[in-house]
Amino acid sequence: MSRLPWWMGGILMSLLLLLTFSVFGADRPIGASTYVPYFAGIIFDLDPEKYSYLKEIENPGAWEGVMLFGALFGGFVTSIFITKSFRFSLIPTGWKKYKNNSVVSRLLWSFFSGFIMIIGARLAGGCTSGHFMSGMSQMAISSMIFGGVVLVVVIVTGRLFYNVKEK
Amino acid sequence: MDIIVKTQGDDMLSRIAQMFEDVIHQGHGSLALVFLIGVIFGGIIQYTRVDKFEKIAGFSMLKDTIVPKMLFLAVGLTSIALYFMIEAGWAHYHIKPVMWQGLIIGGTLFGISMAILGKCPGTGPVSIAEGRIDVLVGAIGGLLGGYVFTVYYDDFFKPLMGESAGKLVLTEFFKGHEHTVVLVYGIVITLIAIAIPKVEMFDEADLCKLPDEERPDKKQDA
Numbered sequence: 001m002s003r004l005p006w007w008m009g010g011i012l013m014s015l016l017l018l019l020t021f022s023v024f025g026a027d028r029p030i031g032a033s034t035y036v037p038y039f040a041g042i043i044f045d046l047d048p049e050k051y052s053y054l055k056e057i058e059n060p061g062a063w064e065g066v067m068l069f070g071a072l073f074g075g076f077v078t079s080i081f082i083t084k085s086f087r088f089s090l091i092p093t094g095w096k097k098y099k100n101n102s103v104v105s106r107l108l109w110s111f112f113s114g115f116i117m118i119i120g121a122r123l124a125g126g127c128t129s130g131h132f133m134s135g136m137s138q139m140a141i142s143s144m145i146f147g148g149v150v151l152v153v154v155i156v157t158g159r160l161f162y163n164v165k166e167k
Numbered sequence: 168m169d170i171i172v173k174t175q176g177d178d179m180l181s182r183i184a185q186m187f188e189d190v191i192h193q194g195h196g197s198l199a200l201v202f203l204i205g206v207i208f209g210g211i212i213q214y215t216r217v218d219k220f221e222k223i224a225g226f227s228m229l230k231d232t233i234v235p236k237m238l239f240l241a242v243g244l245t246s247i248a249l250y251f252m253i254e255a256g257w258a259h260y261h262i263k264p265v266m267w268q269g270l271i272i273g274g275t276l277f278g279i280s281m282a283i284l285g286k287c288p289g290t291g292p293v294s295i296a297e298g299r300i301d302v303l304v305g306a307i308g309g310l311l312g313g314y315v316f317t318v319y320y321d322d323f324f325k326p327l328m329g330e331s332a333g334k335l336v337l338t339e340f341f342k343g344h345e346h347t348v349v350l351v352y353g354i355v356i357t358l359i360a361i362a363i364p365k366v367e368m369f370d371e372a373d374l375c376k377l378p379d380e381e382r383p384d385k386k387q388d389a
Contacts, residue, residue, distance in 0.1 A: 095220060117312065143263065146274045
């Protein structure tokens with residue numbers, strides 16, 4: 001299982017952001033949370049004429065939807081041929097070590113956190129990609145506020161939620 | 168060359184075809200380029216292993232700092248280059264407005280869920296592509312979240328986000344010194360990335376497949 005060092009990941013991600021921002025690329029930022037309500041609209045068969053939010057996200061939702069297909073494909077191919085880490089699993093090793101051994105507990109918490117994650121990202125208007133990476137690269141004040149709140153809350157939640165001392 | 172696909176109807180397949188059609192016509196890169204951006208995005212996330220639970224949940228326990236190091240480095244480098252690209256007319260600003268309530272409530276919910284799920288909406292799909300069923304269950308929860316947000320947007324969520332205080336950018340507060348501000352900002356963020364002490368939490372399930380000399384947890388820091 002090979003892996004890239006963090007600095008190489010940072011440099012490559014920076015080049016990808018610049019390509020996406022540039023007029024020679026896509027002339028827009030990278031985002032990765034608008035596609036979720038976009039697909040929810042398709043899966044739950046919501047009429048875009050009836051829901052103002054679907055109307056609002058029509059273009060960015062479609063753009064990120066296609067990008068998501070690319071990310072799934074890129075992630076899958078990389079996990080098969082490069083990192084060789086593809087395997088089906090229901091519970092992460094770290095969860096067993098610092099939380100519990102229950103698959104049901106992991107799945108329930110996953111479902112719950114997935115639910116509030118998308119509500120949170122859409123309330124804030126972005127996620128790690130749209131706010132933290134793309135927004136802070138443009139020196140947007142909104143993204144710095146979001147980034148600051150998220151950093152603090154992540155660390156507080158980690159303290160409270162996990163048994164930080166190894167079992 | 169114009170490709171025009173007739174995609175009428177509102178069943179699921181035509182709506183997915185409409186998604187592709189929309190991207191072809193919205194002028195933010197060709198369909199192939201947008202897909203390629205996704206492939207590279209997924210490839211970087213997978214190859215650096217930041218899609219793993221141990222990375223983001225590990226950070227919440229302060230036992231892994233790869234994600235913040237990588238994020239801060241990407242932001243620091245991009246901010247300087249992007250500013251000069253915008254000045255040269257090669258890119259544009261796409262600033263999100265400051266909406267205090269939305270940012271604070273949203274950021275809090277997002278932070279809680281990121282620590283528990285151990286993923287964000289960008290890394291989640293990559294780990295699903297790697298076979299993680301628990302994250303797929305999280306994605307179903309996310310779709311339901313997207314559904315609730317869409318349905319109650321006008322009545323509940325939009326008012327909750329509050330008024331926009333404007334699309335503010337850091338350089339606006341330092342008129343006349345934009346270049347200095349950009350350089351200082353980019354360099355400071357890059358230095359933060361380097362200064363954050365590197366700690367890593369490894370997953371034995373991945374490492375046990377490696378011969379001893381290739382295990383990153385047994386190697387001295389390279």
